[in-house]
Amino acid sequence: MPDYVNWLRHASPYINAHRDCTFVVMLPGEGVEHPNFGNIVHDLVLLHSMGVRLVLVHGSRPQIESRLAARGLTPHYHRNLRVTDAATLECVIDAVGHLRIAIEARLSMDMASSPMQGSRLRVASGNLVTARPIGVLEGVDYHHTGEVRRVDRKGINRLLDERSIVLLSPLGYSPTGEIFNIACEDVATRAAVDLAADKLLLFGAEPGLLDESGRLVRELRPQQVPAHLQRLGNDYQGELLDAAAQACKGGVNRSHIVSYAEDGALLTELFTRNGGGTLVAQEQFEQVREANIDDVGGLLDLISPLEEQGILVRRSREVLEREITQFSVVEREGMIIACAALYPIADSQAGELACLAVNPEYRHGGRGDELLERIEERARALGLNTLFVLTTRTAHWFRERGFVPSGVERLPSARASLYNYQRNSKIFEKGL
Numbered sequence: 001m002p003d004y005v006n007w008l009r010h011a012s013p014y015i016n017a018h019r020d021c022t023f024v025v026m027l028p029g030e031g032v033e034h035p036n037f038g039n040i041v042h043d044l045v046l047l048h049s050m051g052v053r054l055v056l057v058h059g060s061r062p063q064i065e066s067r068l069a070a071r072g073l074t075p076h077y078h079r080n081l082r083v084t085d086a087a088t089l090e091c092v093i094d095a096v097g098h099l100r101i102a103i104e105a106r107l108s109m110d111m112a113s114s115p116m117q118g119s120r121l122r123v124a125s126g127n128l129v130t131a132r133p134i135g136v137l138e139g140v141d142y143h144h145t146g147e148v149r150r151v152d153r154k155g156i157n158r159l160l161d162e163r164s165i166v167l168l169s170p171l172g173y174s175p176t177g178e179i180f181n182i183a184c185e186d187v188a189t190r191a192a193v194d195l196a197a198d199k200l201l202l203f204g205a206e207p208g209l210l211d212e213s214g215r216l217v218r219e220l221r222p223q224q225v226p227a228h229l230q231r232l233g234n235d236y237q238g239e240l241l242d243a244a245a246q247a248c249k250g251g252v253n254r255s256h257i258v259s260y261a262e263d264g265a266l267l268t269e270l271f272t273r274n275g276g277g278t279l280v281a282q283e284q285f286e287q288v289r290e291a292n293i294d295d296v297g298g299l300l301d302l303i304s305p306l307e308e309q310g311i312l313v314r315r316s317r318e319v320l321e322r323e324i325t326q327f328s329v330v331e332r333e334g335m336i337i338a339c340a341a342l343y344p345i346a347d348s349q350a351g352e353l354a355c356l357a358v359n360p361e362y363r364h365g366g367r368g369d370e371l372l373e374r375i376e377e378r379a380r381a382l383g384l385n386t387l388f389v390l391t392t393r394t395a396h397w398f399r400e401r402g403f404v405p406s407g408v409e410r411l412p413s414a415r416a417s418l419y420n421y422q423r424n425s426k427i428f429e430k431g432l
Contacts, residue, residue: 011271013334018270019051021198022160026188026243028059031203031260032099040203041106043266044165045121053160055191057168058103059184063095064088078137080234084144084181092144092181096169100125103167122164128152129187131172131180146172146180148190156195185243193250200247201269202240203260208278209241219279219286222248244280255280273333274361288370291327291339296320298336299327303357311393312355313423327355328374330367337362340371342378348412350386350429351379356394372401376432385432388415390425403428 025044031037048054064082068075068091076083084092104123131146149172159166168191170184185202192200209217209228220228225245232238237257244255258265258277268276291299299320306312315323323341330338338358344351353375358367379387388411389398399405406429408419419425 007271010273014271015050018047018198020053022053022055022195023047023199023201024055024057024188024192024195024197025201025203025266026057026059026184027203027260028184029062029064029095029099030059030205032058032103033062034260036261036263038106039263040260040266041103043264045107046267047270048121048163048165055156055160055166055168055195055197056103057184057188057191058099058170060092060095060099060170063099064091067091067095078140078142080239081134081142081145081183082181083140083142086143089144089179089181092171093179096171100167100169107165122162123167124159124164125167125169126155127173128155128166129168129172129182129191131174131182133174133178133180144178144180146174146182148172148182148186151187151191151194153194156191185239189243189247189250192247192252192255197247197252198254200244200252200255201266202243202255202257203266204237204240204257205259205261206237207259207262207265207276208257209237217278218275219281220245222280222282225280241278241280244278248280248282253281273335286330286332286337288328288330288374291324291329293321293324295327295329295336296324299324299329299339302336302339302359303355306357312357315355328371328378330358330362330371332362338367338371340375342375344379344382344384345388345412346414348386348414349384350388350412350415351382351384352415353387353389356389368397369401380432387430387432389428389430390419391428392423392425395426395428398428401430403430 027040031040044054044056065075068088071091073087073091082088107121107123129151130149132149133146134142136142156166168187170182170187172180172182174180188200188202207216209220211217212231222245225241228241229238232241240257244257247255256269256275256277256279258269265276296317300317303312303315307314326341326343327339329336340356341354342351343354356368356371376387388406389403391398406427408416408427410429411419411427
């Protein structure tokens with residue numbers, strides 16, 4: 001079967017879930033200059049064609065820098081914010097105006113060469129952001145550098161209802177007619193919060209947030225962000241991460257950090273179960289819970305391959321339906337990726353840990369340990385003092401977690417009478 005067929009089948013739940021949702025997408029000026037920009041535009045057009053309501057916020061830092069250099073002006077920053085005097089404001093207006101027109105033109109051009117050829121794509125922009133001056137901070141006068149006061153929520157929603165892509169620039173206007181230079185991260189975050197967006201998508205140079213070893217951090221809760229911000233300092237990754245956390249605290253369900261340098265990073269993040277960037281979300285991305293009758297199909301999908309290999313004892317759908325309350329599961333994005341069962345043994349204070357299984361794609365993530373801990377908690381709550389496990393292939397894993405070799409003679413009689421000598425499973429036990 002072609003890879004794209006398999007991908008489309010797995011992506012279909014997300015295609016349906018994203019329809020009519022509002023996404024705010026922030027693309028910094030570096031992303032607009034990057035060779036991958038054309039692919040990003042094409043992906044945005046694709047999202048629009050799927051019924052996603054799109055608000056695109058663009059940055060302009062490198063474009064402003066080049067104009068300052070051309071005029072022999074020195075850029076000034078304080079607290080990583082540009083100090084925008086009158087001369088700098090002229091460069092800002094020039095850079096932002098050119099970028100806005102260039103992005104509108106690129107969206108129009110890619111529309112003609114996309115599968116939606118012949119359809120009309122409208123891009124709308126305007127005075128949709130009201131700003132106020134930052135003023136003087138720590139003795140530094142920021143002049144025409146401002147911050148978002150409010151976003152025209154009704155105006156933007158009306159444009160989105162008309163199937164327009166809304167383009168927001170890093171400029172804001174005051175009621176007295178002043179123009180202020182605003183950080184695009186500030187515009188994107190406030191737009192996402194004020195519009196009650198379903199997602200805030202932030203483009204950066206890296207695949208997402210990287211830890212001390214350079215490995216991708218795939219998901220975070222907002223309360224975990226401060227520790228990373230302390231490590232990152234003034235790094236741009238820190239700015240993106242802070243924006244993602246602020247949006248979530250403001251009510252946005254999910255914020256994503258993806259790479260503008262990687263072709264297809266946006267689609268990978270949105271239409272695959274594992275994504276390709278860093279997710280910051282209030283809700284638990286993955287949860288350990290007790291199983292219910294609706295999980296039977298997912299459990300069969302998980303354990304059937306292991307039964308075929310002889311690793312697990314076969315269980316029919318009927319058996320699973322009857323014994324479903326014995327199971328605990330790990331659920332990720334609606335998919336059962338791991339399970340384990342606890343069977344109290346009659347006429348004893350012992351129980352059996354059975355059917356511990358983890359989807360091969362999610363091994364080495366500590367999920368087996370999470371389930372073992374949950375099963376032990378359940379066993380203690382039932383007043384059990386011993387946990388037995390019978391295994392043919394994973395003896396080492398259990399021994400490393402405190403189980404000791406045992407034998408059939410140690411099993412309570414109700415379980416010993418059912419021991420399958422042909423299977424010849426090794427028996428281990430652990431005191432609780």
